[in-house]
Amino acid sequence: MRADLDIIQEWIPAGSRVLDLGCGDGELLAWLREHKQVSGYGLEIDPEKIAQCVGKGVNVIEQNLDKGLGNFASASFDVVVMTQSLQALHFPDKVLAEMLRIGKTCIITFPNFGHWRCRWYLASKGRMPVSDFLPYTWYNTPNIHFCTFADFERLCRAQHARVMDRLAVDHEHRHGWASRIWPNLLGEIGIYRVSGPSAVELQGTP
DSSP states (O other): OOHHHHHHHTTSOTTOEEEEETOTTSHHHHHHHHHHOOEEEEEEOOHHHHHHHHHHTOOEEEOOGGGOOTTSOTTOEEEEEEESOGGGOSOHHHHHHHHHHHEEEEEEEEEBTTSHHHHHHHHHHOSOOOOSSSOOOTTTOSOOOOBOHHHHHHHHHHTTOEEEEEEEEOTTOOOOHHHHHSHHHHOSEEEEEEEOOOHHHHHTOO
16 A cells, blocks of 8 residues: 555544545555445546546545535544645635534645755745656646645644644655654655544634
């Protein structure tokens, strides 16, 4: 299984109900079903990847995340997962709000545009960064809303979400003491576990 998915599965309890947004070929859900007796659905828009999900026996729904998740009831899943899709959404704030509504906890991963290599590239070349990890140029990239760890955590605060866990990893999904101390500078990928506000917190919100 992909290295980031192997990290994520540790945060998903056995027997839980999971919704995987932008599930790709269904690799994570298939693994969770086999090893943790997890049930749930994947949402995907690519027909080829949907066919791969079906081949794995994964429950998959063809759905555009930017059109909302109104077909799911509040608190209907134990965990909602979205890997490497946040930056490709037209409305990442609305999708995060919907994730917090329908999931007891949410796991989100995204590339960190505040990483030192991105900063150095912009400062030294005056152009949008291009690398093995971010191979697209500005005019053909599917990534339309790059953010940093600081940006994402500010969005969480604005939506009264609580950051339960955070890992700052490199492109090989390794993490060490330095990225724990300076995550926004040294982390290439953010792996977050967040939860929505509790009823008590909401009562105290003006």
